[in-house]
């Protein structure tokens with residue numbers, strides 16, 4: 001299988017962590033996308049993913065799968081090892097809910113702040129910016145972080161006592177927040193402790 005991505009970008013990072021968790025990194029061939037040169041906006045790329053984003057998974061039969069949550073679902077089922085998306089009906093639903101919250105309340109909010117309220121990826125790529133909307137999304141991201149601090153006061157991980165795809169999404173959101181120079185408030189001690197704890201996982205340390 002092939003993965004079109006940009007190494008170290010927040011969403012591609014999610015898929016790379018999932019592969020590492022499943023010990024399957026060597027099963028993928030990574031195809032670098034020249035995002036800074038606008039390759040993701042070419043007709044050829046948009047034919048693979050109309051949303052114009054990375055990562056994209058291409059299966060050996062030619063199927064293209066975009067959206068990290070879908071790609072991680074595929075990886076989780078394709079390779080053995082501890083489940084990232086849950087085995088029971090309840091676990092699957094709770095993980096899916098927490099994953100979507102981490103995406104919407106933190107990762108996507110940070111991304112919108114970065115692209116709208118800062119210089120983002122530079123004038124060639126940031127062709128439309130709405131600074132007020134970007135600032136509003138910063139507020140949303142900070143509320144999201146406070147929410148996850150309350151979750152982590154009760155559980156070791158976002159969806160209970162196991163590391164899952166939801167933790168991967170929040171981790172990428174925090175990596176993006178750091179890049180966008182958003183500081184995690186020091187009073188969010190449960191979130192900060194979780195961050196330190198997962199930093200020791202080989203998939204994340206790598």
Ligand SMILES: N[C@@H](CCC(=O)N[C@@H](CS)C(=O)NCC(=O)O)C(=O)O
Nearest residue numbers: 009010011052053054055067068069
């Ligand atoms: N919801 C998508 C987000 C993908 C995404 O926004 N990726 C960023 C890189 S971290 C990207 O390609 N940005 C380029 C753009 O949107 O123009 C997913 O889960 O894969």
